[in-house]
Amino acid sequence: MEAVFPYVPLEERGWRMAMGLRPLDVAKWLEVDAKREAELELKRRLLDASYDVVVATNPEGDDASRELLDEVRANLATHHPGLATEVSAGDHPVVAASRLVQEDLCVLVRSDAWRLQAASVCFPSRWSLVTKIGTTLDDIHRPIPFYDDQLASPTNSFFDRLRPERSFWRLNWTLIDNAALHQPTMKRNPLQSDLSRWFFRVERQTLRRLARSGGVVFTIHNYVASAKEMCELHEDFGALLLRSLDSTPGPMQDYKGWRGVADELRTALSDADVRRRQ
Numbered sequence: 001m002e003a004v005f006p007y008v009p010l011e012e013r014g015w016r017m018a019m020g021l022r023p024l025d026v027a028k029w030l031e032v033d034a035k036r037e038a039e040l041e042l043k044r045r046l047l048d049a050s051y052d053v054v055v056a057t058n059p060e061g062d063d064a065s066r067e068l069l070d071e072v073r074a075n076l077a078t079h080h081p082g083l084a085t086e087v088s089a090g091d092h093p094v095v096a097a098s099r100l101v102q103e104d105l106c107v108l109v110r111s112d113a114w115r116l117q118a119a120s121v122c123f124p125s126r127w128s129l130v131t132k133i134g135t136t137l138d139d140i141h142r143p144i145p146f147y148d149d150q151l152a153s154p155t156n157s158f159f160d161r162l163r164p165e166r167s168f169w170r171l172n173w174t175l176i177d178n179a180a181l182h183q184p185t186m187k188r189n190p191l192q193s194d195l196s197r198w199f200f201r202v203e204r205q206t207l208r209r210l211a212r213s214g215g216v217v218f219t220i221h222n223y224v225a226s227a228k229e230m231c232e233l234h235e236d237f238g239a240l241l242l243r244s245l246d247s248t249p250g251p252m253q254d255y256k257g258w259r260g261v262a263d264e265l266r267t268a269l270s271d272a273d274v275r276r277r278q
């Protein structure tokens with residue numbers, strides 16, 4: 001099962017807001033799986049057709065982006081030998097780096113605060129890169145209920161304390177009504193109860209401080225499978241998902257687009273767990 005869907009961050013105790021940072025082994029910084037070729041091809045197409053949607057850079061991010069590209073190439077050469085590391089000289093370094101890996105890449109640089117200064121994000125989960133470039137961690141996260149009270153301060157101090165020798169990773173998940181990796185807008189479909197048309201989407205995120213430039217690199221690797229597939233793969237997925245949806249506070253349900261979803265899916269998710277046990 002692991003190879004099919006590597007992360008299922010649903011907890012018995014239900015939904016909660018947390019930083020959830022864990023130490024990262026840099027050998028596992030960049031993940032490579034069977035979807036690599038298809039995802040790199042999709043990136044190429046998006047970079048050709050919608051460059052200004054998927055890339056945003058300020059000059060303040062150039063130096064850290066060059067260091068990021070060196071780090072990506074060195075990491076691939078060491079931990080994934082055999083994968084291509086050639087780049088085209090015309091690309092901005094954050095784009096060149098992004099073409100080599102399945103991850104989306106964001107570069108933050110400290111000035112008055114930590115600001116997003118370069119990014120290649122082909123696979124956003126309903127947010128727009130162009131509205132975030134140049135802004136601070138607090139402003140990036142402004143739409144998120146409870147973030148300001150609960151996560152803003154620990155996240156800012158985490159960034160200040162992050163050191164090149166100790167990197168971290170975390171998981172974020174959502175349930176979404178569209179399987180596409182590239183979703184730069186908030187468009188939602190009407191509620192419906194078919195498990196094959198709801199998708200469990202997990203973001204594996206990593207955070208690393210760059211030794212030379214002092215910038216921070218934030219990577220996002222997306223994993224998506226339908227709720228139907230997840231019920232087949234993972235014991236008690238239906239019960240765990242229902243518990244998470246039911247225990248999510250109202251404002252967060254609205255932000256995530258989950259209002260009414262648990263009730264719509266309750267019967268289908270319970271039946272799927274029962275079928276799996278038979």
Ligand code: HEM
Nearest residue numbers: 018019106116126127140141143144151155158172174218
């Ligand atoms: C320790 C570091 C971080 C923490 C704890 C954190 C936490 C969160 C949380 C809880 C959410 C709500 C997502 C959800 O549950 O659906 C979120 C969304 C988001 N985060 Fe972060 N985050 C971190 C770092 C970053 C960084 C470095 C970026 C840089 C690009 C970033 C960009 C975003 C964006 C764009 C969203 C969606 C915002 C929107 O809907 O407009 N995060 N983050």
